[in-house]
Amino acid sequence: xxxxxxxxxxxxxxxxxVLAGCGGEDEPVDPNAPVKITLAGWSLASTPEFKTLADxxxxxxxxxxxxxxxxxxxxxxxxxxxxxxxxxxxxxxxxMKNLKNFYTYQSGGQLLDVSDATSGLGSSPTLASxxxxxxxxxVPYRQDSWVLFYNKDLFAKAKVxxxxxxxxxxxxxxxxxxxxxxxxxxxxxxxxxxxHTFQSTVQGFALAQTPNADLLSGDFGYLKPYYERSLDLxxxxxxxxxxxxxxxxxxxxxQFGKQQSAMLLMGxxxxxxxxxxxxxxxxxxxxxxxxxxxxxxKSTTGTSxxxxxxxxxxxxxxxxxxxxxxxAAAKAFLQYAAGPDAGKALAGIGITPAQVTDAVTATLFGxxxxxxxxLSKFAYAKHTIKPENPVSKxxxxxxxxxxxxxxxxxxxxxxxDAELSKAQAxxxxxxxxx
Amino acid sequence: xxxxxxxxxxxxxxxxxxxxxxxxFILPNFVGFAVLTLLPVVVLxxxxxxxxxxxxxxxxxxxxxxxxxxxxxxxxxxLRNTVYYTVFHIPLTLAASLGLALLLNRKLRxxxxxxxxxxxxxxxxxxxxxIVWNQLFxxxxxxxxxxxxxxxxxxxxxxxxxxxxSMPAVIIVGTWRYMGYYMLLFLAGLQTIPAQLYEAAExxxxxxxxxxxxxxxxxxxxxxxxxxxxxxxxxxxVFDLILVMTGGGPGQSTLVLxxxxxxxxFEENQFGYASAVSVVLFAICFSxxxxxxxxxxxxxx
Numbered sequence: 001x002x003x004x005x006x007x008x009x010x011x012x013x014x015x016x017x018v019l020a021g022c023g024g025e026d027e028p029v030d031p032n033a034p035v036k037i038t039l040a041g042w043s044l045a046s047t048p049e050f051k052t053l054a055d056x057x058x059x060x061x062x063x064x065x066x067x068x069x070x071x072x073x074x075x076x077x078x079x080x081x082x083x084x085x086x087x088x089x090x091x092x093x094x095x096m097k098n099l100k101n102f103y104t105y106q107s108g109g110q111l112l113d114v115s116d117a118t119s120g121l122g123s124s125p126t127l128a129s130x131x132x133x134x135x136x137x138x139v140p141y142r143q144d145s146w147v148l149f150y151n152k153d154l155f156a157k158a159k160v161x162x163x164x165x166x167x168x169x170x171x172x173x174x175x176x177x178x179x180x181x182x183x184x185x186x187x188x189x190x191x192x193x194x195x196h197t198f199q200s201t202v203q204g205f206a207l208a209q210t211p212n213a214d215l216l217s218g219d220f221g222y223l224k225p226y227y228e229r230s231l232d233l234x235x236x237x238x239x240x241x242x243x244x245x246x247x248x249x250x251x252x253x254x255q256f257g258k259q260q261s262a263m264l265l266m267g268x269x270x271x272x273x274x275x276x277x278x279x280x281x282x283x284x285x286x287x288x289x290x291x292x293x294x295x296x297x298k299s300t301t302g303t304s305x306x307x308x309x310x311x312x313x314x315x316x317x318x319x320x321x322x323x324x325x326x327x328a329a330a331k332a333f334l335q336y337a338a339g340p341d342a343g344k345a346l347a348g349i350g351i352t353p354a355q356v357t358d359a360v361t362a363t364l365f366g367x368x369x370x371x372x373x374x375l376s377k378f379a380y381a382k383h384t385i386k387p388e389n390p391v392s393k394x395x396x397x398x399x400x401x402x403x404x405x406x407x408x409x410x411x412x413x414x415x416x417d418a419e420l421s422k423a424q425a426x427x428x429x430x431x432x433x434x
Numbered sequence: 435x436x437x438x439x440x441x442x443x444x445x446x447x448x449x450x451x452x453x454x455x456x457x458x459f460i461l462p463n464f465v466g467f468a469v470l471t472l473l474p475v476v477v478l479x480x481x482x483x484x485x486x487x488x489x490x491x492x493x494x495x496x497x498x499x500x501x502x503x504x505x506x507x508x509x510x511x512x513l514r515n516t517v518y519y520t521v522f523h524i525p526l527t528l529a530a531s532l533g534l535a536l537l538l539n540r541k542l543r544x545x546x547x548x549x550x551x552x553x554x555x556x557x558x559x560x561x562x563x564x565i566v567w568n569q570l571f572x573x574x575x576x577x578x579x580x581x582x583x584x585x586x587x588x589x590x591x592x593x594x595x596x597x598x599x600s601m602p603a604v605i606i607v608g609t610w611r612y613m614g615y616y617m618l619l620f621l622a623g624l625q626t627i628p629a630q631l632y633e634a635a636e637x638x639x640x641x642x643x644x645x646x647x648x649x650x651x652x653x654x655x656x657x658x659x660x661x662x663x664x665x666x667x668x669x670x671x672v673f674d675l676i677l678v679m680t681g682g683g684p685g686q687s688t689l690v691l692x693x694x695x696x697x698x699x700f701e702e703n704q705f706g707y708a709s710a711v712s713v714v715l716f717a718i719c720f721s722x723x724x725x726x727x728x729x730x731x732x733x734x735x
Contacts, residue, residue, distance in 0.1 A: 075701075079700055082488055082489075082703065085489070086488050086489060104487075104489075104703055107489075108487070108488070108489025108490060109489060109490065110489060241573075241574070241595070242595070242684075243572075243573050243574075243592060243594070243595020243596070243684075244572065244573070244574055244575070244595070246568070246594070246595065247568040247569060247571060247572040247573070247576070247593075247594055247595055248568075248569060248572055248575065249565065249568070249569075396701070396702050396703075397702055400697065400701060400702065404682070404683060404685050404686050404689075405685070407683040407684040407685055408597060408683070408684050408685025408686075408687075410684075411592065411595050411596055411597055411683070411684035411685070419685070425507075426507060426508065429505065429506075429507060430506055430507065430508055
């Protein structure tokens with residue numbers, strides 16, 4: 001109750017502040033007063049995006065200092081952030097890595113209403129992910145999408161035709177098998193494809209591409225054909241099994257970067273990693289390309305159609321405990337981070353911003369080491385991106401359950417049907433009834 | 435009569451001085467224990483009856499969490515897996531550590547070296563253990579299956595990559611890790627058995643097996659009881675080893691209670707429900723220990 005009152009008070013003060021600041025556009029109330037806001041980030045030494053955003057914003061708002069607060073990478077980020085928010089020691093602006101935990105933050109009253117900061121950002125579907133009852137609680141600053149990375153040299157070695165944008169999953173499976181045979185014949189022990197241990201490598205595509213697939217329905221039949229193809233590839237030896245990948249702690253960066261696999265389904269964030277690793281020597285220098293993710297059926301293939309893929313936005317939200325004098329500056333920062341200027345700055349370090357404009361594509365493809373073919377540009381710039389995690393109270397529970405299903409199916413298991421019906425029963429009795 | 439009033443205050447003063455001294459010795463430890471363990475445990479019992487989700491208020495929900503647990507198939511899976519781990523881990527570790535202790539209790543050349551070697555797994559980082567054992571267990575490339583193949587096993591198990599074999603794999607590693615520690619306790623116990631008893635038994639013509647059964651085992655009774663209690667609690671709360679080795683998988687094949695608590699609490703932010711499961715785990719450990727104490731007491735008398 002006490003918390004509810006304090007949240008209401010801070011929301012109300014934020015609102016009055018916004019109304020008062022209406023005349024001053026996105027500038028702080030006193031445009032020249034020095035303000036310091038804090039921003040959460042992770043692995044600051046190897047993740048330059050936070051500093052890029054902070055520097056870019058300070059350049060246009062010289063009175064604002066953006067101080068970075070380092071958090072743990074990976075899943076520990078959310079654990080630490082939730083703890084700090086609950087303790088009241090979290091930074092003013094913090095990142096939501098994906099949509100899985102957005103519900104936790106928003107329903108827990110840990111996000112300020114930032115609807116006014118989203119005006120002028122257009123109406124991308126990404127923005128809608130962060131809206132609850134018509135109000136925006138965060139803005140996206142990154143929007144990665146899943147694509148197919150492929151090694152042109154290994155395709156040539158195996159004498160297999162490289163992807164041309166027309167692939168369905170059957171074409172992909174077929175190519176992986178032919179690569180496996182071809183590479184073996186050429187004396188290479190690289191595998192045709194590598195499917196990383198993430199559940200999203202199967203489930204993300206199935207959910208985004210299958211007509212009428214709905215995670216929250218608790219009906220997971222849409223996963224079946226996708227798992228059958230993965231099992232098929234594992235059985236054929238065309239990709240390392242999940243067991244091998246897990247017991248040997250295989251990394252997708254080494255699998256693709258060190259030419260252990262000819263194809264890799266991964267998010268566009270890998271572009272920046274691959275470029276860095278080519279520089280540092282952690283990855284070989286070889287001809288590579290990006291192709292659209294394989295499609296559910298022929299209706300979305302070909303460069304005249306728009307391929308369907310998935311990816312969660314990475315968003316920024318404001319801690320409601322921020323002091324009143326800083327709210328305007330924090331909102332201006334959000335507006336900058338989601339806008340076109342930040343987009344170009346992020347593309348300059350290989351990061352895919354929230355809105356992929358022509359300028360962004362041009363900047364990214366101007367980086368040294370990025371492939372120059374038309375298909376790569378097409379795959380990077382044109383697609384329909386569906387969220388991996390539809391925002392709901394049940395999302396985290398369902399995804400955790402499906403993660404267990406993922407390893408159960410891809411290990412020896414009792415068959416796809418048995419595991420899926422078990423998952424459906426668990427969803428009904430353990431998550432959706434809560 | 436005249437002396438009593440004088441001695442009493444002195445006694446009382448002595449007692450109170452001793453009390454203060456005693457408390458001041460345990461105080462640093464106790465403060466840490468009270469703040470970091472006792473208080474959270476007390477709060478846990480309250481939270482178990484609420485729907486606390488980290489943010490916002492904890493509403494009192496009575497026994498709702500426990501009723502939910504009753505119908506929660508994953509909870510029962512976790513409990514079953516925990517019992518599976520326990521019933522194999524306790525006897526295996528007990529036998530292995532006792533065997534090691536007997537073996538290394540002799541006057542052998544280099545016995546100290548072998549004792550250190552046996553203790554090594556216990557002080558090795560659990561993450562390193564998990565990585566190395568996972569590689570050893572790797573179904574296609576691991577040396578364990580290569581060895582099994584070499585001795586003629588046609589269809590070697592998938593170990594941590596298979597739902598059937600992941601629990602045996604974890605039990606093997608758990609036993610390997612902890613046997614050195616309990617071996618040390620058994621070694622200490624063996625030192626307390628008077629050598630005369632063995633000499634007497636030998637004079638009476640007892641075989642080595644008879645000496646083991648009639649001298650060593652009774653002499654180790656207190657140690658064995660202590661080790662069993664420790665092992666039981668350790669097995670029921672097994673967490674880190676499984677988390678880093680299999681993460682509970684494949685599927686739910688190695689999901690144990692403490693990991694289920696972690697999942698519900700720290701991954702899904704259902705701290706109320708997670709606390710309720712913790713209370714159940716506590717109750718299980720507590721009642722089994724009580725039973726062990728009772729059995730031990732009856733055997734003593």
